[in-house]
Amino acid sequence: MRLPSLRTVLFWSHLTAGVMAGVAILIMSLTGVLLMYERQLIEWSDRQFYGEPPSAAERLPIEALLTRAQAQRPGPAPTAITLRSDVSAPAAVAFGQTTAYFDAYSGVLLGEPTTDVRWLMSRLRAWHRWMALDGDNRPLGKAISGWSNAAFFFIVLSGMYLWIPRRWNWSSVRAVVMFKGGLRGKARDFNWHNVVGIWSAVPLAIVVATAMPISFSWANALVYKLVGESVPAAGGGGEGANRPGAEANRRRATPSFDGVNTLWATAERQAPGWRTINLRLPNSSDAPAVFAIDAGTGGQPQFRSTLTLDPLTGDVVRWETFADQSLGRRLRSWSRFTHTGEYYGIAGQTIAGLASAGGTVLVWTGVALAWRRFRAWALAGTRVLNPRSDRATEAA
16 A cells, blocks of 8 residues: 655645634634734824924923822822823823823823724734633633644645645746736636745744744743743733733822822933833832833833832832843743734734735635535546436536
8 A cells, every 4th residue: 555645644634724724714814914003003093192292391290290180080099100202192191990191291181092993903802812702712712713823833834845846947936936817716726825825934934833822821831941941920020010000909099199200200211212101100108119111112022121119219129121031031022922023013013914914815715725626526426426417517
C-alpha cells in the first residue's frame, strides 16, 4: 500500500480544518477588520469635547480642576483624572464607574463620553472574542473562538507550504502571486486563494499566533515558562491595572485634593514626552499616589510607565518603565498588542487589519473551493451508479 505524500496529508488536513472552523474564523477575521482602528474611532467619537484653548490661557491647576469637577457632580467623589498633552483635549475625571469631561481651562462640565461607537466596538469585541455568547455560555464561546484560532494557525502554516508552486518558473510563480483578470468560478477562487494567501501569510500567522496567549491559559503560561519565569498572579499589573475608577468603592466621602498640584508637576518632569497622564487619586492622606504615564498612542506598552509618589514628601517611591519589567511581562505585552498591531502604531494596526481582511477572503474562497470539490465528487459518484443519467444529460 502506497502511503500518501506529505502534500496530500497537509492538503486534506488544511481543507478539513478550514471547513470545520470556517464560520468562526470568518467571524473573527471580519470583526478584526472592523476593530482595526478601534482606539482611534472611540477618540474620534469624543471630538465634540475638544476645542481651541483660549488665547494666552493656561490649564487650571489640577487641584482647582478637581474641586470644580466635584462641585458640578454631587455624589461620588472623583476617583481619577486623566489629562492629554493635546492642548485642545478636555480633562477626563472619573467618578466611580462613570467618567465626565471638563474644560481643562475653565473647569466647566462638558458632558459624558459618547456611547454609540463604544457600544458598537464592545459588540464587535464580544463576537471576536467569544462569539457574542454571554453569561454562563461565555466560556463556550471563548473555547470556540480559541480552538478555531488554533485551527486557523495550522491552516496558515500548512497553506504556506501548499501555496508554494511545485515548479519554479515564472508562469507557475505568477499564477500564485499575481491576480489574473477575466477568471470566473473555480479558477477565480483558486487564484484569489493563492495570491491572498501568499501575500498575507506572514502577518496573518503573527496575528493568529499572538492571539493564543489571550485564548488559552496554557499558552499564556508558556510565554513566561519559555524565559524561565513564573506566571504572575491574576490582577498583578494586567492591562486594566491603571484604568480610572479601579478603586471606586474605597473613597473618602469628603476628599481633599491638597498637594496634588505638586505631585502632578513631579510626574510631568519625570516623563517630559508624555501624551497622557492618569492619576488614581489616593483614598487616604498617606496612601501613595500612582500615576500611569503614556508617551505612545495608547496601545503601545513600550511607551507606558508607572510612577508612584509619596503623598506627604513627594518623593519617588517607584518608577517602572517597560524596560524595567521582566522579559516575560514584556513578551506578554508584546504579544497582546501585536495581535491588534497597536504595538507598532497606526502602521501596525493597518497591517493587522489588512491581514484580517485577507483571512476573510481565504475563508470564503477556501470554503467555495471545498464545496465545488464536494459537488464534483458527488456528481461523479452519481454518474458511476447511474451512467444512463449522464447520457440523458448530454442528450438534453
